[in-house]
Amino acid sequence: MKCLTPENFAIKFGRYGGLFVPETLVQPLTDLSAAYERLKGSDQFKSELESLRKNFAGRPTPLYFARNLSRKLDCKVYLKREDLVHGGAHKLNNTLGQALVAKNMGKTRLIAETGAGQHGVATAIVGANLGFETQVYMGEVDIERQKMNVYRMELMGAEVIPVRSGSRTLKDAINEAMRDWAASFDHTHYLLGTAAGAHPFPSMVRDFQSVIGIEARRQIQEAEGRLPDSIVACVGGGSNAMGIFAPFLKDEVRLLAVEAGGRGPGKNDKTADSGASLGYGTDGVLHGALTKILQDPYGQILESYSVAAGLDYPGVGPELAFLAETGRVQPKIADDHTAMQGFRALSRLEGIIPALESAHAVGYALQEPEALGDLVIINISGRGDKDLTTVMEYENL
Numbered sequence: 001m002k003c004l005t006p007e008n009f010a011i012k013f014g015r016y017g018g019l020f021v022p023e024t025l026v027q028p029l030t031d032l033s034a035a036y037e038r039l040k041g042s043d044q045f046k047s048e049l050e051s052l053r054k055n056f057a058g059r060p061t062p063l064y065f066a067r068n069l070s071r072k073l074d075c076k077v078y079l080k081r082e083d084l085v086h087g088g089a090h091k092l093n094n095t096l097g098q099a100l101v102a103k104n105m106g107k108t109r110l111i112a113e114t115g116a117g118q119h120g121v122a123t124a125i126v127g128a129n130l131g132f133e134t135q136v137y138m139g140e141v142d143i144e145r146q147k148m149n150v151y152r153m154e155l156m157g158a159e160v161i162p163v164r165s166g167s168r169t170l171k172d173a174i175n176e177a178m179r180d181w182a183a184s185f186d187h188t189h190y191l192l193g194t195a196a197g198a199h200p201f202p203s204m205v206r207d208f209q210s211v212i213g214i215e216a217r218r219q220i221q222e223a224e225g226r227l228p229d230s231i232v233a234c235v236g237g238g239s240n241a242m243g244i245f246a247p248f249l250k251d252e253v254r255l256l257a258v259e260a261g262g263r264g265p266g267k268n269d270k271t272a273d274s275g276a277s278l279g280y281g282t283d284g285v286l287h288g289a290l291t292k293i294l295q296d297p298y299g300q301i302l303e304s305y306s307v308a309a310g311l312d313y314p315g316v317g318p319e320l321a322f323l324a325e326t327g328r329v330q331p332k333i334a335d336d337h338t339a340m341q342g343f344r345a346l347s348r349l350e351g352i353i354p355a356l357e358s359a360h361a362v363g364y365a366l367q368e369p370e371a372l373g374d375l376v377i378i379n380i381s382g383r384g385d386k387d388l389t390t391v392m393e394y395e396n397l
C-alpha cells in the first residue's frame with residue numbers, strides 16, 4: 001500500500017477543503033484516499049465502471065437541443081439530460097463509482113446519509129445491485145416528509161435508520177453516519193452523497209460526476225463545432241455542478257452556479273432562509289472541510305431552507321467555495337418562486353418535467369438571459385416526478 005504523507009492529506013482548494021476530522025476518522029479516510037488513488041488508474045476498475053454506466057445507469061445521457069426554450073431565451077439552449085439516468089438523477093454517477101471502490105477495498109457494508117431520500121435511494125440501488133448490506137441514516141423529520149423514498153429504499157433491501165439528534169435533518173444524519181464509520185470502517189464504506197466533506201470525498205465525487213461534463217463537451221463539439229459560452233447548474237453540495245464544470249475549467253466558458261434563494265429576500269434573515277452558502281455564507285468547518293457555510297456569529301450552523309429538498313444544505317463543497325472566490329465560477333441565486341417558473345416553463349415548452357433542484361438552473365436562465373451568451377448548456381440534474389406534490393402544495397398556498 002502506498003503511504004500517504006501529511007502533505008497529501010491536506011489537499012486543499014486554496015484555503016478551502018482539507019481534513020478537519022476527529023482522530024478516529026483519519027484511518028478510514030487515509031485508506032479510502034489510497035485505494036481511490038490506486039483504482040482510478042486501474043484499467044480493470046475503469047472498464048467495470050464504464051460497463052455499469054452504460055448498461056445499468058443508461059449513459060451517455062443525451063445533450064438535447066431545446067428548440068422552444070431557445071426561442072424564448074433568444075439563444076441556443078442545450079439540456080444535459082441527467083434526468084434520464086437510472087433512478088432519475090445524477091446521483092447514481094457517484095454511488096456507482098464509490099460502491100465499486102468499496103467493493104475493491106473488500107468492504108461488505110455501505111452506509112449513507114440522506115436528506116430528502118434521493119441519495120439514500122441511489123445508495124440502495126447500488127447496494128442491491130452490487131450486493132452490499134446497506135444502511136441509510138435519515139433524520140426523523142425527513143422520514144416523515146419523504147415516505148415514498150423510505151419505502152423505495154426498503155424495497156431495494158436497505159435499512160433506514162432514524163436520526164433523532166439536533167434538528168433531525170440532513171446535517172444530523174451526516175454526523176451519525178460519520179460516528180458509525182469511525183467504529184465500523186474495517187468492513188464498511190461511508191458513501192457520502194455530494195462533493196463536500198473531508199478529503200478525498202470532494203475530489204472523488206467530482207471525478208465520478210465529471211462524466212457529465214466529459215460527455216457534454218464532446219456532444220456540444222459534435223453539435224455546434226465549438227464550446228458553449230456558458231454552463232448553468234444548480235448547487236446543493238455541488239456535485240452536479242462540479243461534474244459538469246470540471247472538464248471546462250481551463251476554457252473560456254462562463255460557469256454559473258445557481259444556489260437556492262429559498263423564500264427570497266425580505267422574509268426573516270436571508271442567510272437562515274436559503275441554501276445559498278456561496279452567496280450568503282462565511283468561512284467555517286462543516287463535515288470535515290473548511291468551506292463556506294451558513295452560520296450565526298457564534299459558529300452555530302443555521303438551518304437552511306429551499307423548496308427543493310436537494311438544495312437544502314447549509315454548506316457547499318470546498319472546491320466550489322474556492323472557484324467562487326477566485327471568480328472562475330459565478331454564484332447566482334434563484335428563489336423558490338423563480339424555480340417554480342423554471343419548472344413550469346420547461347414542462348410546458350419542452351415536455352420535460354425537471355426536478356425542483358434543476359428548475360432553479362432553468363429559472364435563473366429565464367431570469368437573466370443576458371448572462372448566457374449565444375450558446376448555453378443547462379444541466380438538468382434530475383427529473384421532477386418526485387416533486388409533484390410539493391409543486392401542487394406550493395401553488396395552493
Ligand SMILES: *Cc1c(COP(=O)(O)O)cnc(C)c1O
Nearest residue numbers: 236237238239240310357381382
Ligand atoms: C441532490 C440533488 C441535487 C443537489 O446536489 P448536488 O450535489 O449539488 O448536485 C441537485 N439536483 C438533483 C436532482 C438532486 O437530486
